[in-house]
Structure formats: structure tokens, C-alpha cells
Amino acid sequence: MSSFLTLPFWIGFLAATVRVATPLILATLGETFSERSGVLNLGIEGIMMFGAFAGFITVYLTKNLWLGVTLASLSGLLFGLFMAFLTVTLGLNQHVSGLGITIFATGLTYYFYRAIIGSPTVPPTITPFTAISIPLLSKIPIIGPVLFNQTIITYFALIAVPISGYLLFKTNFGLSIRSVGENPEAADAVGVNVYKIRYISLMIAGALMGLSGAFFTLAEFNMFLYDIVGGRGWVSIALVIFANWVPAKVFWGALLFGGIDAIGLRLQGTSISVPFQVYLMLPYVLTILVLIISARRASAPSALLKPYRRE
Amino acid sequence: MALKGISFDVRKGEILGIAGVSGNGQKELEDVICGVRIPRNGKFFLEGKDITGKSPKEIIKMGVGRIPEDRMEDGLILDIPVLENLVIEYYDKVPYSKGALIDYSKIEEVAKKLVKEYNIKISSVYDITRTLSGGNLQKVILARVLSQQPKMIIASQPTRGLDIGATEYMHEKLLHAKTKGSAVMLISEDLNEIIHLSDRILVMYEGGIMGIIDRECEQVDIETIGLMMAGSLKREVKGGSN
Amino acid sequence: MGLISVKLEKRNTPPVWFQIFAPFIAILISLAISSIFLLILKKNPFTAFYYMFVGAVGSKFALLEMLVKASPLILTGIAVAFAFTAKYWNIGAEGQLYAGALAATWFGLMKLPFSPVVYVLVIIVAGIVAGAIWSFIPGYLKAKLKVDDVVTTLLMNYVMIYIVSALLNGPWRDPVTMYPSSPSIAPNAYFPKLIPQSRLHLGIIISLLAVAFMWFIIKKTKLGFEIRATGASSRASNFLGINTVKSIIIVSIISGGIAGLAGVGEVAGVQYHLIQTISPGYGYSGIVIAMLGRLNPIGILLAAIYFAMVITGANVMSYNLHIPIYISDVIQGITLIVMLMMLLLFEYRIKIGRGK
Numbered sequence: 090m091s092s093f094l095t096l097p098f099w100i101g102f103l104a105a106t107v108r109v110a111t112p113l114i115l116a117t118l119g120e121t122f123s124e125r126s127g128v129l130n131l132g133i134e135g136i137m138m139f140g141a142f143a144g145f146i147t148v149y150l151t152k153n154l155w156l157g158v159t160l161a162s163l164s165g166l167l168f169g170l171f172m173a174f175l176t177v178t179l180g181l182n183q184h185v186s187g188l189g190i191t192i193f194a195t196g197l198t199y200y201f202y203r204a205i206i207g208s209p210t211v212p213p214t215i216t217p218f219t220a221i222s223i224p225l226l227s228k229i230p231i232i233g234p235v236l237f238n239q240t241i242i243t244y245f246a247l248i249a250v251p252i253s254g255y256l257l258f259k260t261n262f263g264l265s266i267r268s269v270g271e272n273p274e275a276a277d278a279v280g281v282n283v284y285k286i287r288y289i290s291l292m293i294a295g296a297l298m299g300l301s302g303a304f305f306t307l308a309e310f311n312m313f314l315y316d317i318v319g320g321r322g323w324v325s326i327a328l329v330i331f332a333n334w335v336p337a338k339v340f341w342g343a344l345l346f347g348g349i350d351a352i353g354l355r356l357q358g359t360s361i362s363v364p365f366q367v368y369l370m371l372p373y374v375l376t377i378l379v380l381i382i383s384a385r386r387a388s389a390p391s392a393l394l395k396p397y398r399r400e
Numbered sequence: 401m402a403l404k405g406i407s408f409d410v411r412k413g414e415i416l417g418i419a420g421v422s423g424n425g426q427k428e429l430e431d432v433i434c435g436v437r438i439p440r441n442g443k444f445f446l447e448g449k450d451i452t453g454k455s456p457k458e459i460i461k462m463g464v465g466r467i468p469e470d471r472m473e474d475g476l477i478l479d480i481p482v483l484e485n486l487v488i489e490y491y492d493k494v495p496y497s498k499g500a501l502i503d504y505s506k507i508e509e510v511a512k513k514l515v516k517e518y519n520i521k522i523s524s525v526y527d528i529t530r531t532l533s534g535g536n537l538q539k540v541i542l543a544r545v546l547s548q549q550p551k552m553i554i555a556s557q558p559t560r561g562l563d564i565g566a567t568e569y570m571h572e573k574l575l576h577a578k579t580k581g582s583a584v585m586l587i588s589e590d591l592n593e594i595i596h597l598s599d600r601i602l603v604m605y606e607g608g609i610m611g612i613i614d615r616e617c618e619q620v621d622i623e624t625i626g627l628m629m630a631g632s633l634k635r636e637v638k639g640g641s642n
Numbered sequence: 643m644g645l646i647s648v649k650l651e652k653r654n655t656p657p658v659w660f661q662i663f664a665p666f667i668a669i670l671i672s673l674a675i676s677s678i679f680l681l682i683l684k685k686n687p688f689t690a691f692y693y694m695f696v697g698a699v700g701s702k703f704a705l706l707e708m709l710v711k712a713s714p715l716i717l718t719g720i721a722v723a724f725a726f727t728a729k730y731w732n733i734g735a736e737g738q739l740y741a742g743a744l745a746a747t748w749f750g751l752m753k754l755p756f757s758p759v760v761y762v763l764v765i766i767v768a769g770i771v772a773g774a775i776w777s778f779i780p781g782y783l784k785a786k787l788k789v790d791d792v793v794t795t796l797l798m799n800y801v802m803i804y805i806v807s808a809l810l811n812g813p814w815r816d817p818v819t820m821y822p823s824s825p826s827i828a829p830n831a832y833f834p835k836l837i838p839q840s841r842l843h844l845g846i847i848i849s850l851l852a853v854a855f856m857w858f859i860i861k862k863t864k865l866g867f868e869i870r871a872t873g874a875s876s877r878a879s880n881f882l883g884i885n886t887v888k889s890i891i892i893v894s895i896i897s898g899g900i901a902g903l904a905g906v907g908e909v910a911g912v913q914y915h916l917i918q919t920i921s922p923g924y925g926y927s928g929i930v931i932a933m934l935g936r937l938n939p940i941g942i943l944l945a946a947i948y949f950a951m952v953i954t955g956a957n958v959m960s961y962n963l964h965i966p967i968y969i970s971d972v973i974q975g976i977t978l979i980v981m982l983m984m985l986l987l988f989e990y991r992i993k994i995g996r997g998k
Contacts, residue, residue, distance in 0.1 A: 131792065135975075181982050184731055184792065188929055189982060193975025196968055197679070203966035204683050323796040330790060366808035373797045373804075384789040436881055457883035466881075474881040479874040484867065488882045492864050502864050 096231075102351055103235040107243060108309065109354075110347030112137070112301040114246040116325040117332065117339045118253045119165075119297030125257060125334055126290035127270040127392040128176050131187025133298050134322030135194030136168045140302025142198040145313040146205060148215045148306075158242070158303055165299020166292045168194060173291040177284055180396030191322075202313060217311040218242060240308040242300065249297070254336040266290050270390035273397040283397050298322070320373065327376045331383045334390065342379075349375050403428050403439070403607045410552060410583040415574065417598030418587040421629055425607035426587045427469060430556045433585070434466045435459040436474075446552060460489045465550030467541055469557045469587070475541045476529055483511035483525040485540050490548065510547075518543040519569075535566030542573055553577055556587040571597060595620055603628035611635030656988050664984045665934050665941065669948065672977040679972055683965065690959050690969075697958025698951035704958075706840040710912065712950035714739070714921070716849035717904035718928025719935060719942040720856050725897040727860065727937050729873040730781060730890050734795030735901040736925025737802035738773040742902025744806055745772035746909045747814070747916040750827025761831040762844070766906055773902015774895045776802060781894020785887040799925070803918075810918055824916040833911035845907030850943075852900055857939040859896075869893050901925060922953075923971070930978045936985075949974065 116137055123130040130136075144161035148154055168190060175186040206213060218240040227237040236247070257263035265286045268276040273283045305317045324346060332338035353368030403425050410416045420426055431437035433444060435456040444452045446462050454462070468474040476485050487496055487507050495506050511525040520539045522532060529540065538558065545553060555574060559567040574597060578584050588594050594601055603610040603625060610628035612635075613620060627633035677687035698708045718735045725732035732738075745768040754761060780798060783789035807822070814824040833844035860866040871879045872889040879886050908920045927949055934948070935941030949970075956970035 175979065175982070179983065179986055181986060185929075185933060185978065185982050188733065189975055189978040191975075192926060192930065192971065192978060196971030196973075196975045199968035200679065200966045200972050203968060320797065320800045323793055323800075327790070327793045327797070330793075364808040364812050366804040366811070370801045370804035373800045377794055377797050377801075380793060381783060381787060381789050384783075384787050434881065455883070455885075456881055457885070460883050468881065473875075474878055477871055477875045477878045477882070480870060484871075488871065488884075491867060497864050500863050500865065502862065502867055 100231060100234050102348075102355060103231075104238065105351040105354065106344060106347040107235060107239060107247075108347075109350045110343040111239075111243045111246045112304045112309070112321055113325055113328060113343035113346055114250060114340060115242075115297045115301035115304065116322060117328040117343055118246075118249055118336055119294035119301065120325050120329045121253065121294075121332070121334055121336060121339060122257075122266065122290045122297070123169075123294035124329055124393055125270045125390055126266045126287045127273065127390055127395065127397070128172070128287060128291055129183045129187065129326075129394055130169075130172055130291065130294055130298075131184060131326070132168060132172050132190030132194065132295075133187070133325055134318060134320070135191030135198075136165050136295055136298040137302035137305075137318045137322045138191075138198045139168065139194040140165050140299030141306045141317050142202055142302075142313055143299065144303030145215065145306035146202070149206075149213060152216075154216075154218055154307060157307055158300065161303035161307075162296040162300045165295040165297065165302070167295070168299070169291040169293070169295020170288070172295065173288045176396065177287045177291070180398055183394050183396075199315065202315075206313075212312045212314065214311045215307070217306075218308045240304075242304045242308050245300075246304075250336050250340045253339075257336065267390070269397070270392050273392050273395075277397075277399065283399075287397075301325075324372065324376050327380050330387050330389070331379050333383070333387065345379075346372055346376065403432070403442070406442070406607075406609055408602055408609065408612065410585050412551075412583050413578055413581050414599040415578050415584040415586055415597050417594035417601045418585065418604060419591060419594045419601055419625055419629060420589075420604035422589050424604045424629075426556070426604060428607070429604075430469060430554060430587060433459075433464070433554050434468060463548075463551035465545035465548060465553040465582070467538075467545055467553065467555040467558050469560075471537055471541055476537060478528075478530040480529060481526045482515070482520070482522055482529050482532070482540060483507055485529050486511045486514050486525075486544050489544060514543040514547055535562050535569075538562060538566060538570065542570065546573060546577055549580065550577075550582055552583045552585065554585045554587070557589065558586070559588075559590065559593060591622065591625065595622070595625075601625065605629060605631040661936075661988070664987070665936065665945065665981065668934065668977060668981040668984045672973060672980045675976050675980070676969065676973045679969065680965065685963055685965055690963055690965060693959040693962050694952065694955030696955075698955035703840070704954065706837065706842045708947075708950045708954040709846055710841045710843070711954050712947050713843075713845035713849045713907055713911075714904040714924045715927055715931055715946040715950050715953075716846075716943055717852055717900055717907070718924045719931030719946045720849075720852045720939065721897045721899075721901035721904070722928040723932035723935065723937045723939070723942055724856060724859075724869070724893055724900065725777075726932055727873050728869045728889055728893040729876065730784065730893050730897065731792045732777060732780070732795050732894065732897050733792055733929065734777060734780060734798050734925070735897070735904075735928045736921060736923065737795070737799035738776045738898040738901035739905040739908075739921050739925050740799075740802045740806050741772040741776040741898075742769035742905030743909045743916055743920050744802075744809070744905070745769050745902070746831075746906040747824050747827060750831040750910065751814075751825060753828040756830060758830045758832070758834070761828065762833060762910065765827075765831050765910055766848075766903065769902040769906030770899040771902070773905065774899035777894045777898020777901065778891070781891050781898075784894075785890035806916065807918060810916065814916065816915075822918060826915045827910065831910055832914060833907065841912060843907070843911035845911040848903060848907065849946075852903065853939045853943050856942075860939070865889075865892065901928070927953075927974060930974045933978055934981050 116133060120130060120133055140161040143164040144157040147160045148157035172186060172190055175181045176183050220238050220240055223237040227233040257266060265281045268281060269283045269286045277283050302318060306313050328339060328342040331342045349372045353371050356368050357365040418426060432439050435454055438453040443450055451459060451462055472478065491497060491502060496503060508525060515522060515525060518539045520536050559570050574584055586597060599615055601613045680687045680690050697704055699705050718739060721735045722732060746765040749765045749768045756764060776798060780791050780794035783794055784791040810822040810824060816823050816825055836842045868884050868889045871884050872886045876886050904924060909916055913920060931942055931945040931949055935945035952970045952973055956967050959965055960967040
């Protein structure tokens with residue numbers, strides 16, 4: 090137990106936290122874009138699933154990690170487009186549309202994985218992204234090894250946080266997204282194309298979700314597993330509420346969840362009396378508690394869940 | 401908008417018009433009386449009984465008929481059949497329900513009667529409420545409220561958006577309810593409507609009362625009301641609350 | 643935007659024949675779309691669907707197996723439909739099913755000296771209570787504290803599945819095989835078989851009772867009206883004196899209880915012990931079934947039978963044609979989306995034209 094007190098333990102723990110938080114940051118940022126424009130995207134879990142698969146299978150077949158990342162994001166973008174068609178053009182119920190996409194995308198993932206890979210006893214592997222030490226920065230004590238010795242996808246996620254914040258709150262484009270999510274009639278009246286903005290938001294969201302899924306198969310692990318996403322999409326939906334639809338807070342929320350996950354990973358096997366499943370369920374329980382606490386002050390975009398139909 | 405120091409009474413068999421530019425506390429007043437907003441302080445009495453902060457259900461039970469400003473969002477559930485909207489405030493009472501069971505044949509019978517009596521234009525009482533025109537939607541609410549012979553009626557912007565025929569119908573029915581002994585509170589932005597129907601006129605400005613004009617005692621003067629609505633004329637208000 | 647403009651015109655309630663046929667049309671369209679994925683694997687869709695159909699209803703054995711699968715699907719479908727009627731977004735039927743299975747196993751393992759009738763009743767009640775509690779928590783949180791029900795019900799699925807996993811890998815691990823599965827429950831807690839030498843058990847009757855129960859509650863009781871009103875407009879219901887908090891809480895309890903029953907049936911009627919894979923996603927299928935059945939009890943019964951055919955048939959199709967069994971999940975997802983699109987035609991007439 091003395092290892093708990095050493096610096097290397099903490100550095101390892103914090104680095105793991107950032108790593109585990111990466112897909113959450115990406116997916117939650119995606120969902121933030123979606124919800125800010127007025128659409129709850131419950132397709133998130135399925136889109137991540139498909140992204141994980143698309144990334145893996147591309148790399149498995151071509152050995153090209155970059156192509157894997159690209160196709161995973163592209164698949165997410167296309168699912169985002171589909172979600173937009175259902176909820177923006179047709180104005181269908183967002184809850185059910187999203188669940189439909191999740192069931193469909195998950196089904197497709199399993200279907201094609203089984204068709205291409207079959208069911209071998211040991212799942213095939215790929216060579217995943219490796220950590221890149223950033224010169225100079227990685228030499229900073231503590232922060233260096235925690236933040237600057239990660240994979241490229243993590244760096245992208247870390248940069249995506251301020252970019253998303255800037256985009257949403259400092260640009261005209263962001264203003265349009267927020268206005269169609271708050272009051273589409275008013276936005277329309279001043280010349281914002283509500284449909285177009287929602288389409289774009291959902292496509293950005295989908296691409297981020299797809300990339301988030303690819304992190305699991307191309308960086309965190311080196312294979313595809315049927316439960317690889319394991320509800321992280323749903324956790325992201327909760328994190329959006331926790332973060333009050335603000336990207337900077339998304340970062341902290343994801344780190345909090347990642348930390349709990351990382352603690353669980355580290356504590357597994359240290360205690361005989363507590364089954365390891367308790368650690369595995371901890372993040373979900375924590376997420377529910379966080380939701381309860383944040384429910385009172387949560388102020389969702391006013392037009393969330395409401396289809397817009399121009400009369 | 402906060403309500404401040406409001407105190408007035410509505411009497412049996414009169415229409416009290418509440419005039420004012422929209423956003424001067426009328427909506428808040430409506431919400432308090434309808435039971436969807438609890439006032440921080442202040443009381444609301446019906447026949448001497450304090451019903452402040454009671455739930456909508458209790459307020460309905462006490463005999464308050466409510467014709468809300470937002471008829472599409474508050475007054476009706478648009479995606480259920482008309483017959484259910486006609487009885488929704490008292491479906492849980494005999495004869496509509498017995499124990500846990502609801503008696504749709506009885507409800508249908510009453511609904512058909514109301515549809516005829518209030519001249520609601522539908523093809524069947526099972527029509528989905530959403531498909532009705534604005535005037536007919538308001539008639540559904542009116543039928544629901546008046547069929548209970550309420551002790552008090554609060555009607556908020558009852559004719560907003562209605563055509564002339566439906567407006568006249570509403571006016572006629574409110575006057576009729578008054579002669580039947582209901583105390584009617586009419587909140588409206590339409591000054592002509594207020595003057596046309598009211599026995600007394602209360603003018604609101606920034607959540608407070610600028611004065612009450614009793615038409616038995618004085619001539620109605622549009623200019624005076626206008627000044628009061630604009631907040632530039634204030635008169636002493638006497639009297640307690642009801 | 644774009645080249646095609648889709649215009650929606652409000653319309654009155656569509657004719658009854660259309661309402662009844664819409665789900666059937668949705669099924670046909672979704673099978674046609676699913677064919678694309680069969681063609682990608684160079685499989686003939688007609689052969690595939692033929693095997694699927696034969697595999698589901700081609701023999702007495704197949705038919706009975708299909709009904710064994712239908713029973714949990716009817717229950718989760720009814721559970722979800724109850725919840726959705728009140729717009730309580732219970733996506734947690736899966737977890738509630740596991741809660742019911744866990745409780746049934748727990749009581750079943752006690753080997754109580756009860757007669758079969760009493761013991762079966764005991765585990766049924768235990769399963770209902772467990773499922774109800776697991777759904778009451780998010781229901782209460784939504785009704786009283788406005789905590790998003792979609793996320794809580796979903797996350798609680800994972801919590802319950804880990805609880806079951808902890809039990810199966812811990813205290814309940816089979817001492818003989820050391821497999822993560824519980825020992826068998828007491829034989830006098832088994833659901834009786836309806837037809838000898840088949841697996842068809844009491845569960846299907848319970849499912850039919852659940853269908854009748856939902857029909858009765860929704861159509862005949864004050865509670866049913868309150869549930870429908872709350873779902874149609876929570877704001878107006880509140881204004882008009884309906885206690886929406888109470889409606890949501892009660893509906894969450896009913897919904898969870900029924901989903902719990904599905905878990906009881908799988909333990910006491912099919913497996914006789916608890917395993918990690920006791921449900922291949924019946925809880926999620928319940929969502930598809932509830933929507934395809936248009937939240938109507940009879941519709942749900944038919945929709946559940948259809949998906950029982952798809953799932954059972956997919957096994958046979960998969961075995962004979964080497965098509966991944968997950969085609970049944972693909973079909974479910976597509977059907978849900980297509981049905982949702984069909985519902986649009988209930989409210990609107992769609993005019994498709996050239997873009998502006």
C-alpha cells in the first residue's frame with residue numbers, strides 16, 4: 090500500500106486519468122454541439138461504437154492509423170447527417186430517433202465485425218497509436234508526463250476543448266448555433282438558417298463521437314471488443330448536463346469521471362474483500378449522483394427536443 | 401414582474417375587469433389565482449376561506465373556473481380526444497368515475513351534450529383536440545368551466561386571437577355566468593372588451609393597482625384609464641380582499 | 643436546403659385502415675432496407691428471409707421456441723410502452739429485467755419449503771418488486787428532482803449488470819463448474835411447462851396477462867387517463883389539476899415491475915439459474931416493440947411476436963447461410979427508425995418537391 094504515497098504512482102494515475110478521459114472529452118464536446126443547436130443526440134453510444142469498429146477495421150485491413158481515424162470520424166459525420174435528417178428535416182422525436190440510431194449502428198457494428206473477422210477465440214489486434222513525448226513540454230515535472238506524453242488523439246481532444254469553447258462563444262457561427270438552440274424562430278427572423286446550422290452542428294457532433302470511438306480501438310486498446318464503449322456515450326450525455334453545456338467544464342467533468350475510472354483500474358485486485366465489479370460500476374453510480382446534484386441548476390438550451398418547422 | 405400590495409375583491413354577480421398593458425403583473429396574478437404560482441406573501445380568499453398556495457386541483461374543487469391566457473399550453477391537452485378535455489378538471493368525480501374506474505360512456509354522454517350546448521364544431525367527440533380551430537378550442541374550455549357553475553371565474557385574455565363570432569359568444573357567456581351569480585374576473589388587454597363587460601375596472605401598472613373605477617358611481621373615461629395604465633395617475637384604493 | 647424540399651402539411655387523424663397497416667408497411671420497408679446489408683455480404687435476401695421465416699414458424703418446435711422468446715419481449719415491450727405513454731423515458735428495462743432475474747434467483751436459491759404454486763408466486767412477487775425498485779429510483783428522481791430519466795435509467799442498466807456479475811463471480815459462482823453462473827434454483831420454484839417436452843412455460847401466460855393489464859389500466863381507469871394526460875402534456879396536466887409527479891412515479895413502478903417479470907421468466911422458465919447473458923438485450927428490444935406496437939397493448943403483442951420471429955429465425959438463417967446473427971439487431975434498429983417515420987404520416991401529409 091506504500092505505493093499510494095509515491096510520486097510515480099500519482100503521475101501514473103493522473104496520466105491514466107487523462108487517457109481515460111480522452112474519449113469522454115471528444116464525445117461530450119460533440120454532444121455539446123448537438124444540444125447547443127437544440128438536438129439531443131442519443132445516437133451517441135451507437136455512433137461511438139461504429140467509430141470504434143470503423144477505425145479498427147480500417148487499420149486492420151490497411152495498417153494505416155490515419156486512415157482509420159479519418160474513416161471513423163467520417164462514419165460519425167454520416168450518422169450525424171442521418172440524425173439531422175430524422176430530427177431536423179423530418180422533426181421526429183429526438184429520444185426515439187437517437188435510440189434508433191444507437192440500436193442500428195450497434196447492430197451494424199456487430200454484424201460487419203462478425204462478417205469480416207468471424208469469431209476467433211482470440212480477437213485480432215492492430216498496432217495502435219503510441220504515446221508521443223512532446224519535446225521540452227514533457228520534461229516539465231508532473232505536468233509533463235501527465236499531459237505531454239500521450240497519444241495524438243488525446244492531444245487533439247485537449248486542443249478541441251478551447252477550440253470548441255472559442256467556436257461556440259466567440260464566433261458568429263457559435264452565436265448562430267446557440268441562437269437556434271435557444272430560440273429558432275428569433276434566429277430565423279434575423280436570417281439564420283436554422284436547418285443548416287443544426288445540420289452542421291450534428292455533423293460536427295457525429296465526427297467527434299466517431300473519433301471518440303476510434304480512440305478505444307486505436308489508442309486505448311489494440312483490438313475491438315463487443316462492449317468496448319460500455320456506456321461511455323451515456324456518461325457523456327450526463328457530462329453535458331454536469332458541464333452546463335460549456336466546453337471548458339466538459340474538460341473537468343471528463344477528468345473527474347476519468348479519475349474515478351482510473352482509480353477503479355488501479356484498485357482492482359488490491360482488495361480481496363471488494364469484488365472488482367464494484368470499481369467498474371463506480372463511474373456509473375458517480376455519474377448518477379453528479380446528475381442529481383447538477384439537475385437543479387442545469388439550464389438546457391430552451392429549444393432542446395423541439396423540432397423547428399418553418400410555417 | 402412582482403406583484404406589490406395588491407388588494408381587491410371580486411363580488412358575486414359582477415364582472416371585475418383588470419385592465420393594463422401586458423406584462424404589468426396580470427399573468428402573475430392569473431397564475432396565483434389558478435394555483436400554479438405560490439405568492440411569497442399575501443392571501444387569496446374565496447368566500448372567506450383562505451386558498452392561497454393551494455394546488456390547482458384544490459382550487460378547482462373550491463369552485464374556481466379558469467380560462468387561462470395560454471389556452472394551447474395550459475388550458476387544453478391537445479393530443480387527447482375532445483371528450484376528455486371537456487371533463488378533465490373533474491373526471492375523477494362521480495358520475496365520471498367510480499372508485500379507480502373511469503366511465504367513458506357517461507363522459508361521452510356529457511361531452512355530446514356540451515358539444516351541442518356550446519355549439520362546438522367537431523365531427524365526433526373522439527376527435528383529437530389539436531384538430532380544432534381556435535374558436536372551438538376556447539369553446540371547449542368555456543364548456544368545461546361553465547358547466548360546473550363556478551363560484552368564481554378567472555378569464556385571462558379570453559378572446560385573444562378569436563374571430564368576431566367567437567368573441568361575441570364568449571362575451572355573451574361571461575355575462576350570462578355573471579347573472580347566474582358567478583364572480584367573474586376578466587383580465588384583458590382589450591380596453592373595449594373591459595369597458596363593454598365590466599361592472600368595475602381595476603387598472604394594473606408594474607405589479608400594483610393604479611385604481612378601481614366603479615361604473616355605478618362614475619362615468620367611464622377612457623382617458624383616465626389610459627393615464628392609469630401608463631402609470632401617470634394613481635388613485636386611493638379602498639376595500640379588503642376576497 | 644438542398645435540392646429536395648420536404649413540406650409537411652398538418653392533417654386530421656388518418657383513416658383507421660392506415661393506422662392499422664402502418665406497422666406492417668414499416669416492417670416491409672425495414673426488411674427491404676435490411677436486404678441491402680445482406681446483399682453487401684453477397685447473400686440472397688429472399689433465401690435469407692425464407693430461412694428466417696421457416697426457422698421461426700416452420701415447425702411445431704420452431705413455433706414453440708419462438709413463443710418462448712416472445713414472452714420476455716412482450717413484457718419488456720409492455721414495460722416500455724407504459725413508461726413512454728407518460729413520457730417517462732425508461733430505457734432501463736434491461737437493468738430492471740436483470741433486477742427481476744436477480745431477485746428470482748435469490749429467492750429461488752433459498753430452497754424454501756413451499757409448494758410449487760406458492761414458491762412460483764413468491765419469486766414472481768420478488769422479481770416484480772426488484773424491477774419496480776430499480777425503476778422507481780430514476781422515476782422518483784425525474785418526478786421530484788427533474789433529473790434526466792434517459793441517462794439515469796441507462797446508467798442503472800450498467801450498475802445492475804455489474805451487480806449481477808459480482809454475484810456470479812463471487813458468492814453465487816457455481817461451486818461445481820466454477821463457471822460464472824449461479825447454482826440452480828429450487829425445482830419447486832420452476833415455472834410449470836405448458837406443453838410437455840417443449841420449453842414453453844408459464845411466462846407466456848403471464849405476458850398475455852400483462853397485455854390485458856395494460857389495456858385495462860390505460861383504457862378503463864383514472865390512473866390510465868392520468869398517465870396518458872401526463873404524457874401528452876405535462877404542463878397542461880399540471881394546470882388542469884392532474885398530479886403529474888404521482889403519475890410518473892406510479893408509472894415508473896409499474897414499468898419496472900413488468901420488466902422485472904421478464905427476468906423472472908428467464909430464470910424460472912428457461913435457464914433455471916442466473917447467467918450473465920440471461921438477456922440478449924430484451925430490454926432494448928422492448929423499446930422497438932413498444933414503438934412498432936404504437937404503445938397499444940395489442941400492437942405490442944403482435945410486434946413482440948414479430949421480433950421473436952426475427953430473433954429465432956435469425957438463428958436458423960445464421961446457421962444455414964453464415965449470415966451474422968446480429969442481422970436481427972440491424973433489423974430492429976431499422977424498424978424503429980422506419981416506424982418513427984411512418985408515425986409522421988399520422989400527423990402530416992408529406993409533400994416532396996424540388997428545392998427552392
